[in-house]
Amino acid sequence: MAAWSCSAPLAIGRGFVEAFNQLFHLRQLIKEHTVLAQQLSVSDDGDVSDISQELKSDVIDLVYRHSGIHLGDLTCQFVQTRLRRRLRAVEISSADDYIAFVDRNADEAQHLVNAFTTNETCFFRTKPLWTFLEETFFPELANRPAARMPSFWSAACSTGEEAYSLSMLSKHVFPVLPGNLRPRILATDISTEVLEKAAEGVYSGRNINRLKAVRPDVLDSCFEARDGAFEVAAEIRKPVQFARHNLMEKAPQQDAHDLVMLRNVLIYFSQDDQMKIVRNIVASMRSGGVLAIGESESLSFFDSGLDYVQPFVYRKP
Ligand SMILES: C[S@@+](CC[C@H](N)C(=O)[O-])C[C@H]1O[C@@H](n2cnc3c(N)ncnc32)[C@H](O)[C@@H]1O
Numbered sequence: 019m020a021a022w023s024c025s026a027p028l029a030i031g032r033g034f035v036e037a038f039n040q041l042f043h044l045r046q047l048i049k050e051h052t053v054l055a056q057q058l059s060v061s062d063d064g065d066v067s068d069i070s071q072e073l074k075s076d077v078i079d080l081v082y083r084h085s086g087i088h089l090g091d092l093t094c095q096f097v098q099t100r101l102r103r104r105l106r107a108v109e110i111s112s113a114d115d116y117i118a119f120v121d122r123n124a125d126e127a128q129h130l131v132n133a134f135t136t137n138e139t140c141f142f143r144t145k146p147l148w149t150f151l152e153e154t155f156f157p158e159l160a161n162r163p164a165a166r167m168p169s170f171w172s173a174a175c176s177t178g179e180e181a182y183s184l185s186m187l188s189k190h191v192f193p194v195l196p197g198n199l200r201p202r203i204l205a206t207d208i209s210t211e212v213l214e215k216a217a218e219g220v221y222s223g224r225n226i227n228r229l230k231a232v233r234p235d236v237l238d239s240c241f242e243a244r245d246g247a248f249e250v251a252a253e254i255r256k257p258v259q260f261a262r263h264n265l266m267e268k269a270p271q272q273d274a275h276d277l278v279m280l281r282n283v284l285i286y287f288s289q290d291d292q293m294k295i296v297r298n299i300v301a302s303m304r305s306g307g308v309l310a311i312g313e314s315e316s317l318s319f320f321d322s323g324l325d326y327v328q329p330f331v332y333r334k335p
Pocket residue numbers: 085086087135136137138139140143173174175176177180206207208209212263264265266280281282283286312
């Protein structure tokens with residue numbers, strides 16, 4: 019028999035099958051959209067109304083189990099918007115199925131954590147802290163009699179601005195330590211998404227404008243202009259090592275750090291977990307080391323074992 023040729027009836031037949039398939043696919047899409055919309059109370063015009071309190075608490079539990087982050091005070095809308103994004107990405111239409119999926123899929127648990135973290139940061143954030151580091155603490159480290167390589171930890175580093183600010187400041191304050199020692203900077207975060215951006219070290223827009231306003235001196239000496247953006251210079255990157263770390267777990271190094279920046283992250287945890295995190299951090303610090311926290315954070319509700327130095331700055335005895 020001759021090879022198949024595309025006769026008119028066959029073409030019509032194929033056209034019919036394709037049209038049927040498309041209709042079927044469309045029906046599936048509509049069905050999934052409807053289930054999702056019902057579960058998440060999303061209206062057809064894309065407006066977001068509140069998810070149920072029950073689903074909100076399930077998601078809050080899920081995020082807590084995988085990060086320790088306490089989302090309790092967040093609005094349903096916030097939870098819903100971020101959850102919707104993940105449901106779409108993994109093409110799961112039921113929130114219950116998604117919750118079960120996260121618990122058996124480490125990659126998706128990481129995506130969920132990435133989606134629920136808040137990563138706001140900037141270079142040299144909170145001027146009085148950087149003045150203290152530049153004028154008091156770094157010179158003290160540079161002048162201590164036994165030369166030892168200083169070690170700093172940016173413990174919730176987000177997209178890297180805090181760690182690179184430490185490196186830029188070190189370049190100015192520690193031009194040459196005995197034996198050419200330069201500070202080492204460990205920079206960690208639970209979000210792999212921000213860590214990728216941090217390691218890239220390329221900044222533009224608002225962050226660079228803010229940097230120009232607070233430290234106009236460093237832009238030329240510590241960055242290289244590239245395609246309308248600014249890339250952190252190799253010399254500034256070199257001392258910084260980025261890694262994933264969950265603050266709810268034991269600190270990666272003990273009795274190691276002269277300075278720990280634990281800024282604008284404690285607010286995301288319950289008081290019990292804040293105590294646990296701070297105790298882990300204190301164990302990672304050398305005696306005489308300094309801990310800096312954020313302006314809206316406090317250690318006054320428990321005995322951290324640290325001495326108060328100035329607002330948001332503490333020292334390990
Ligand atoms: C608001 S940013 C603060 C960044 C920077 N420290 C500052 O003050 O500008 C908070 C960061 O904490 C991180 N984070 C939240 N939970 C964490 C956890 N359990 N372990 C480590 N990092 C966490 C988030 O991913 C986010 O990048």
